[in-house]
């Protein structure tokens with residue numbers, strides 16, 4: 113492969129990407145420090161929060177243009193509303209906050225009003241306010257981390273718009289066995305019981321589901337799968353906070369929810385919406401995970417905060433929700449996921465597996481104590 117391009121070449125490429133107002137990205141002063149390592153290019157684009165949605169196609173165009181440069185293996189471009197510097201100072205150690213102790217006022221984690229799922233003690237949702245923040249990657253590694261903590265664990269891929277579990281588990285051509293009636297046997301992989309709509313339909317099948325169908329498909333996968341004796345079932349939710357997600361959060365007997373966010377303020381705005389959604393339906397939020405928290409250069413091991421590290425921790429603190437931990441942006445996480453052997457399986461003794469296991473321990477502790485963000489009581493004036 114050709115040599116990776118220089119920062120100047122990347123900058124020149126970005127000069128050709130135009131904004132709707134006719135300025136180019138570089139001329140508009142939107143491009144952060146550009147970081148290039150091992151053929152991969154990382155940078156962020158600064159914009160007003162209000163313009164984020166409108167500028168998503170520009171972000172995609174920038175990412176595609178840089179990816180197409182000779183010598184580029186991958187590019188990761190994020191939109192952010194804060195200006196960020198390049199390399200950070202030394203990272204303070206051990207900043208993870210343990211889950212808060214159970215307090216008398218917290219409600220029990222099992223919602224008795226909803227019928228439980230046979231064979232499953234606790235169900236937790238892994239959700240994100242927006243797509244592409246690494247929710248599925250986090251969900252599978254969290255599930256594996258919970259299993260490593262000694263919990264009998266399952267994972268249900270409820271992201272039926274874009275199921276990724278078959279790929280993440282290296283089970284692309286596997287079909288579940290049908291037991292009597294309509295009941296499906298979960299597929300066992302890496303010690304997890306798993307189910308995904310991706311096991312049932314071909315990858316090419318267009319997934320055009322309307323909201324209500326999404327909910328019934330998921331409810332069916334929850335209740336018509338022979339989950340066996342699970343301590344915890346991790347549900348990888350569809351991204352976003354629309355009606356389908358809200359109905360799901362309402363209908364699935366969730367013990368709690370975990371929100372995944374990247375550190376940028378714009379992702380955090382969406383994460384906050386996710387949090388509010390669970391509060392609305394009285395599901396305790398067990399905490400927030402910051403994914404792609406910082407970047408570790410593969411060659412030098414130096415740490416860079418190009419995407420604005422620490423935002424999720426601050427946000428969790430602000431919202432009174434536990435911070436569950438941070439996972440860096442490392443190519444090994446992406447590559448192992450793509451290869452169907454998540455990092456917690458591929459490198460169980462490595463630092464990244466340790467990060468996920470530490471997060472899993474906090475989730476497990478929160479489940480057993482009933483800790484989580486207690487929704488504020490509604491005050492009604494009549």
Ligand SMILES: Nc1ncnc2c1ncn2[C@@H]1O[C@H](COP(=O)(O)OP(=O)(O)OP(=O)(O)O)[C@@H](O)[C@H]1O
Pocket residue numbers: 240242243244245246247248249250271274276351403404439440441442443445446447449450
């Ligand atoms: N910590 C990480 N380091 C490096 N790459 C990561 C990390 N987390 C996720 N990724 C990569 O980012 C991409 C998006 O991740 P993933 O599919 O888990 O996101 P998602 O939020 O579930 O996306 P979608 O909403 O589109 O389903 C994948 O290629 C994944 O391998």
